[in-house]
Amino acid sequence: MTLKNRVVMMPMxxxxxxxxxxxxxxxxxxxxxxxxxxxxxxxxxxxSLTERMPDAIWY
Structure with a gap:
């Protein structure tokens, strides 16, 4: 992978x-x-791209 620069945005x-x-x-x-x-x-x-699983653990 080649990036145009080293600026990275972490998930927020x-x-x-x-x-x-x-x-x-x-x-x-x-x-x-x-x-x-x-x-x-x-x-x-x-x-979420689909329905949530009823027994999923959410933090």
Missing amino acids: GSDFAGHDGELSDEHIKYYELRARGGTGLLYVRDV
Whole structure:
């Protein structure tokens, strides 16, 4: 992997998820702005793409 620079953004809580933890337009805008701002690598915080498992452990 070749990056344009050494600026790395670690995952952060943004509280932009929908009611079921789904990816929202606000999430996309949040990361898009950071990428345009010059961040070389973005670690994305976990988001739910499917229904939550009823017995999942949430920290």
